[in-house]
Structure formats: C-alpha cells, structure tokens
Amino acid sequence: MKKIITMICLLLSTQSAAAAMAMSNSEPTAxxxxxxxxxxxxxxxxxxxxxxxxxxxxxxxxxLAPGMHGVHFHSVGKCDTPDFKSAGDHFNPLSKQHGFNNSKGYHSGDLPNIEVGADGKVIANIASADVTLQQGKPNSLLKEDGTAIIIHEKADDYVTDPSGNSGNRIACGIIR
Structure with a gap:
C-alpha cells in the first residue's frame, strides 16, 4: 500500500505536466x-x-469484503461519501442496456467482475475496448465533468439492467 501511495504522490505532482504534454502531442495519457x-x-x-x-x-x-465484486465506469467524476451516488449511472454514451450477456448490448462502462481474496485485497487487470482516454471522443472517460470507477458490494450478473444486481457502491475513484 505504501508503494501505491508513493506512486500517487509522485503522479499527482507530475500529472498536470504529463497531461499538458499529452494534450500537446494529441496522445492519451496514463x-x-x-x-x-x-x-x-x-x-x-x-x-x-x-x-x-x-x-x-x-x-x-x-x-474490501472477500468475494466477487462488480466494477463499472460511471458517468460523473464525483465520489461523495458514503454512497457514491454522486457518480451517476454507468457510463453509457451509446445508450445501451446493461450487461455483457444482454442481447441488446451493454454499457461502455461495464467491466468484468474482480475477485477480492480472503485477506481483503485485490490486484486485478482489466482491458476495455469500449472506452478511451482520448479527449473529445464520445466514449472518452476524460469528459468535462469527469467519470468515476466504482467497486460494488456484490458481483455483477452481466444481465440485469441497469446495474447487474451488483449492490451498493463501496469504493470510488474520480477519473479526470
């Protein structure tokens, strides 16, 4: 955890410069x-x-509680505690329904479930071709009011609209 906090501090001190460089080169940023x-x-x-x-x-x-948890990108860059409802609905610029197994398509913000170990820790890697970090695109996570990444209390069932029966929002991060 100390490594993550150190990385965040370093990133926050250089994030503005990196973002400016990325914008000037029209390249997406990390x-x-x-x-x-x-x-x-x-x-x-x-x-x-x-x-x-x-x-x-x-x-x-x-x-975090051990077990499977839904993860989604949400449409607003706010993480007001305690319920994170300020993050809005799932990120859904194409006006689809929820869930990878939904015959009508799925939200751009739908992501695979993550599994938290018995020790309450998770390390997960996910890839999404449904969103971008390129500003100005309809599916960009870097829109004017930002977006959020939310971890839910239960697994996403990949079908039920609008949120896959994934329960309450238990963790949140603002994407800007």
Whole structure:
C-alpha cells in the first residue's frame, strides 16, 4: 500500500505536466486514480493506460469484503461519501442496456467482475475496448465533468439492467 501511495504522490505532482504534454502531442495519457471507501479513506488505486484501441485498468485495493465484486465506469467524476451516488449511472454514451450477456448490448462502462481474496485485497487487470482516454471522443472517460470507477458490494450478473444486481457502491475513484 505504501508503494501505491508513493506512486500517487509522485503522479499527482507530475500529472498536470504529463497531461499538458499529452494534450500537446494529441496522445492519451496514463492516469493513477486514488480509490476511497465509503468513509473517504484511501484503500487503493487504479491505473488507466491507453494502448492502441484499449484502456488497460490495473486495480490494487485492500480492506474490501472477500468475494466477487462488480466494477463499472460511471458517468460523473464525483465520489461523495458514503454512497457514491454522486457518480451517476454507468457510463453509457451509446445508450445501451446493461450487461455483457444482454442481447441488446451493454454499457461502455461495464467491466468484468474482480475477485477480492480472503485477506481483503485485490490486484486485478482489466482491458476495455469500449472506452478511451482520448479527449473529445464520445466514449472518452476524460469528459468535462469527469467519470468515476466504482467497486460494488456484490458481483455483477452481466444481465440485469441497469446495474447487474451488483449492490451498493463501496469504493470510488474520480477519473479526470
């Protein structure tokens, strides 16, 4: 965890410069997103990196309940505690329904479930071709009011609209 916090501090001190360089080169940037729990305490981080046509998400967090948890990108860059409802609905610029197994398509913000170990820790890697870190694109996570990454209390069933019966929002990170 100390390594994650150190990385966040280093990134935050250089994030503005990196973002400015990325914008001037029209290249997407890598982002390190602090993740907080419902008490507002940092429990981990998510790193988002654009490579070709995919966004790769690396999540490291702790102090979570063991088991499977739904993870989604949400449409608003706010993480107001304790329930994170300020993050809005799932990120859904194409107006689809929820769930990878939904015959009508799925939200751009739908992501695979993650598994938290018995020790309350998770390290997960996810790739999504449905979002981008390129500003100005309809499916960009870097929109004006930002987006969020949310970890839910239960697994996503990949079908039920609008949120896959994944339960309450238990952790949140702002993507800007």
């Amino acid at each position: 982002l390190l997103i602090p993740i907080i729990n419902s008490e507002g305490k940092q429990i981990g981080a998510a790193q988002l990196v654009q490579k070709a046509d995919k966004v790769f998400v690396h999540i490291e967090a702790e102090k």
